Amino acid sequence: MNSAHVIVVGAGPVGLLSALALARHGIEVTVLERDTRLNDSPRAAVYHWCVLEVLEKFGVREDAEAEGVIVRGNTFHRLSTGESVQISQTAIEGVVPYPYNLNLGQDRLGQICLDHLSRLPNATVRWGDGVAAVSQDAGGPGEDGASGGVTVTLDSGATLAADWLIGADGGRSAVRKALGLDFPGLTWDDRFVATNIRFDFEAYGYGRANMVMDADLGCIVALLDREGLWRVTFAESDDLPEAAIPDRIDAFMKAFLPGDKQYELVQFSPYHMHQRSAESYRVGRVLLAGDAAHLTNPTGAMGLTSGVFDVELLVDRLLAVIAGEADDAALDDYADRRRTAFLDNASPTATRFKNLVYGGVQADIDEAFELYQRVERDPEASRDFFLGVQSLREPEFRGVPL
Template identity: 45%
Template structure:
């Protein structure tokens, strides 16, 4: 028997869950499927900027997030070759209209768990684990999905399908869409480590600027759990990654430092985008639509802003307030924002962190120092985040959330 559903979201990560909750809050029937047996806990992006916090506030989950997250009020740009540390205060950098003037740090799996709890309280919602998408066919009116489950293969017929299933998206693959762009030559190593880095002089968020030993180091909890992400030569054997971790750590802390690695994950970073974020009744969001390197925390922000735009526009279409052309606006505008704002900004941060030329590094260091001292330029990171949100959506007064 074929299941009849209104919206099926493929991928139960933060983008999929946020999209599901946004639609469900408008009374729309939502089904979320994922090939994994449950919410995945792995070292991925964990920094939530004020624009994302505003979204979580509108969705009614901000209090739960605030209760479990670490509240970060600033960062430091660190230059090991000179010993310079340039501090950056988020409140100083805030725009006048900002409600929140700090960042939240907590795992994507924790956000997913919070939203899953809220989603479960709403009618006509369901989350199916161990459901692997294997087929997708459209006929102009509905989308037929072939899904492998623990009980065998089943068919799901949906009015709309959203692919939020990551950079290796099965949805994108089944649509026959390429993933245009490039992959960075470095392998990124994300580690969660228990260590007292505050005692070593680290701020709660740190960007280490060095041609070899660059890193993003951020506190993940109110205790001593930290995220330390660094890069290594992508040609090295991934299987021997663990053997090299102690040598990399010596660049960031004295050899006698006590630490305990809780998790570590290697991954390749991309600057890629699908050529279209909509194919008839299937839409792409988050890493399924685009992917960038994690320097600056813009990938997660962009994915969640995709979800923000998508649940509003698709909700308005399904309630008959606007025509389906609103979804073309989504596809066109979110792709533009990634190509013109997110990816160039992320590439700039990555290149600045690992700049090989010492003269250029010195120029960038002094430019950063002056920017932090000038209120008009100190707000640039907040401006970038606000631009990633995008402009007004074509839904008008019909918006339900």
């Protein structure tokens, strides 16, 4: 077992995947999570085909697919005309190893990672241990990557030392704040309301993954499990009182749902939407990943996708430094590449999707819908449509050309 010790702050999917990937390579890993259990509120739930390649690399794809829902196409709806178009992922069959997406609540992926971590003697998860402060010792990594170190002070006042620290503790990251890093960008004026409901969408022509484009009733609709649980996410003004959200959910569903409109609300979660990136993803022996490094509105699943690709490159670079195969400039390379990928690709793409789905201008909706109609009819365009998400991933890990 390698003597290096890495602290991972945050037990969301990015933190747990980081911990699992490192622990599988013999690194001692300690996960610190301020909450006392996994967060099961409605959050990200879509894994693009190339994200599945990373989950396979980390040993959890089969378990995730056993619990989740396979999606073999994206359906776009234009409510103003009642038309729908589905772009099928058959266009990438034989081109990529997993020619489909997966829908699965991120809490379920988190539990799968925890199950795998529990089997590794070099991995520890500490619940109810939040980080109050971070300090670092002078000195860069030596040949074994072990000189210098980082110490966290917990909310309890206790301290814990390690060689490296990964901050994956979400948009309000205590690690990022402890480093004094700015988090520039914008916060949208509207609020997302993510709901989990039971309703037979498929009886009304919906696919398993849907973008409903409309100036008033735009939303995302996705099947979450095999028992008929669906995610419906809509947007509303942030000025509206949160206490009345259940009433507004009912009003939205009564206006949006087809047929008899009888649905069961299982769970909901309101949250703010941002487009933000930390000024740096690395400060000495501390590295940021996922929402701690960058925040995007979730339309198109750009946030979780970016986070998983952060983990892929971060683990690759950190393992090389720990093994003495690279100096710590490799970690600057991680930080620079992932920040660029977010700012140049993930954030603009998510912003375009948001502006189409939520309160979009009808002329823009019509133009996009007609483009999707052309893509549906053209196998080569369909192939490029699905392969385009690779722009969020580092070139060295891409299995097929863009």
